[in-house]
Amino acid sequence: MGLQPSDGTANWVASTRVRVKVVGAGIAGLATAHLLARLGHDVEILDSAASAPEEGTALALQPNGLAVLEALGVAGELDAASSRMRQLRVFDGLGRAITTTVVPDFGPGLDHVLVAPRADVVRVLAAAGPVAVRWGADVGHAGPGLLDVQEGHDRSTVTADLIVGADGASSTVRRCFDLGVRRRGGRRYLRMMLERPLAHARAGEYWTRSGLAGMLPCGPARTYAYATATQEIVDAHASGADVAEAIGRAHPILAALLPRSLPSDRVLVNDVSTVDCRSFVGPGVVLVGDAAHAMAPNLGQGANSGLLDAAILTLELAQGDDLGSALERYDAQRQAVRRVQRDAERLARAAHSRGPREARNALARALGRLPVAGVLRRAQQCEPDELRARLSAALG
Numbered sequence: 001m002g003l004q005p006s007d008g009t010a011n012w013v014a015s016t017r018v019r020v021k022v023v024g025a026g027i028a029g030l031a032t033a034h035l036l037a038r039l040g041h042d043v044e045i046l047d048s049a050a051s052a053p054e055e056g057t058a059l060a061l062q063p064n065g066l067a068v069l070e071a072l073g074v075a076g077e078l079d080a081a082s083s084r085m086r087q088l089r090v091f092d093g094l095g096r097a098i099t100t101t102v103v104p105d106f107g108p109g110l111d112h113v114l115v116a117p118r119a120d121v122v123r124v125l126a127a128a129g130p131v132a133v134r135w136g137a138d139v140g141h142a143g144p145g146l147l148d149v150q151e152g153h154d155r156s157t158v159t160a161d162l163i164v165g166a167d168g169a170s171s172t173v174r175r176c177f178d179l180g181v182r183r184r185g186g187r188r189y190l191r192m193m194l195e196r197p198l199a200h201a202r203a204g205e206y207w208t209r210s211g212l213a214g215m216l217p218c219g220p221a222r223t224y225a226y227a228t229a230t231q232e233i234v235d236a237h238a239s240g241a242d243v244a245e246a247i248g249r250a251h252p253i254l255a256a257l258l259p260r261s262l263p264s265d266r267v268l269v270n271d272v273s274t275v276d277c278r279s280f281v282g283p284g285v286v287l288v289g290d291a292a293h294a295m296a297p298n299l300g301q302g303a304n305s306g307l308l309d310a311a312i313l314t315l316e317l318a319q320g321d322d323l324g325s326a327l328e329r330y331d332a333q334r335q336a337v338r339r340v341q342r343d344a345e346r347l348a349r350a351a352h353s354r355g356p357r358e359a360r361n362a363l364a365r366a367l368g369r370l371p372v373a374g375v376l377r378r379a380q381q382c383e384p385d386e387l388r389a390r391l392s393a394a395l396g
């Protein structure tokens with residue numbers, strides 16, 4: 001594989017390791033870093049956080065994301081503390097099923113959604129290769145081939161042939177390049193891990209007058225719950241109060257699972273924003289994950305799409321022609337994520353419509369002529385088993 005100088009204009013220089021700086025050690029950044037390192041490139045990750053986050057919620061990994069984790073050889077390590085879902089169900093506020101979707105079978109081991117502790121996903125990804133994370137390294141500015149980095153009182157400039165912006169929805173890297181970005185605020189959601197088992201029969205998402213509330217088993221003894229954060233919940237959470245009552249009032253379907261006391265620091269409340277970029281690449285720079293395409297969480301494709309970004313970037317760089325061409329092909333291929341962003345937004349709107357009949361009508365409108373299984377298939381943006389095979393072959 002050759003190397004193109006960082007201004008992205010000159011010809012290819014033969015057989016050189018590309019010096020890659022990945023900004024952001026989230027799921028997208030870690031996967032990108034380890035995959036590119038396995039191709040033989042010289043990779044370093046910088047992250048402004050002091051250390052790896054210990055976020056205690058969960059994540060639904062779909063076949064596209066699982067295919068990438070399998071190619072990295074780490075998917076199996078998640079099994080013990082996770083749950084496999086072969087059906088995804090949506091109920092109305094009265095507990096009546098609106099829709100049941102069987103996860104399409106994309107090949108061996110790719111016929112389910114894996115509900116996994118987020119911290120475990122980050123841990124196995126961080127250990128998936130030799131790339132170290134430079135914690136406490138805050139990137140304040142990026143330009144072609146250059147990053148300004150603040151570490152404590154020290155300020156330095158680091159150089160790279162390729163900068164990977166994996167720094168999340170409010171990406172600094174994205175801001176420093178002219179990539180035509182539109183960012184919109186979205187809804188607020190809460191997430192929490194509850195120390196109670198959940199029977200698969202009750203698992204699913206409930207669309208109610210307060211928005212949505214979901215509960216999924218995560219391993220044999222825990223339940224991952226998420227819900228629309230109503231203003232009352234946001235206020236209680238912001239004041240540091242116990243949030244059990246506010247959550248139970250807004251989402252009675254979760255009430256039986258909640259402990260009597262639930263300190264606000266055990267509940268994560270997030271504003272979710274959407275990012276639309278004109279392009280995911282610029283001179284010597286590429287965006288992956290939420291930095292490129294943050295989306296409504298309703299299709300469960302944010303992190304999965306970030307894993308897919310990492311895989312496609314790796315496959316394009318593995319072709320061994322010039323860096324500029326590889327980035328252009330990556331950009332063209334990743335346009336598929338825009339449709340997933342739109343589908344996720346439509347589902348978000350349907351889930352927040354009022355009343356059972358409206359919910360059904362909104363779902364029908366949201367999905368158009370495609371059944372939910374079709375939307376789920378389209379959300380993969382690839383044939384997951386083919387992706388796994390190509391990636392495994394590229395990594396040798």
Ligand SMILES: Cc1cc2nc3c(=O)[nH]c(=O)nc-3n(C[C@H](O)[C@H](O)[C@H](O)COP(=O)(O)OP(=O)(O)OC[C@H]3O[C@@H](n4cnc5c(N)ncnc54)[C@H](O)[C@@H]3O)c2cc1C
Nearest residue numbers: 024026027028047048060139167168289290300302303304
């Ligand atoms: C309620 C909810 C439920 C969700 N459920 C799912 C799901 O089931 N499945 C799914 O696939 N996705 C889900 N998502 C989406 C998923 O969480 C995100 O898409 C994913 O975590 C984004 O990962 P990332 O690596 O792109 O960015 P991030 O996780 O945001 O990581 C960015 C990293 O960059 C670092 N950083 C930021 N700025 C700088 C800087 N200037 N210098 C250096 N470092 C910097 C940060 O410290 C951070 O570590 C959900 C989201 C929400 C809100």
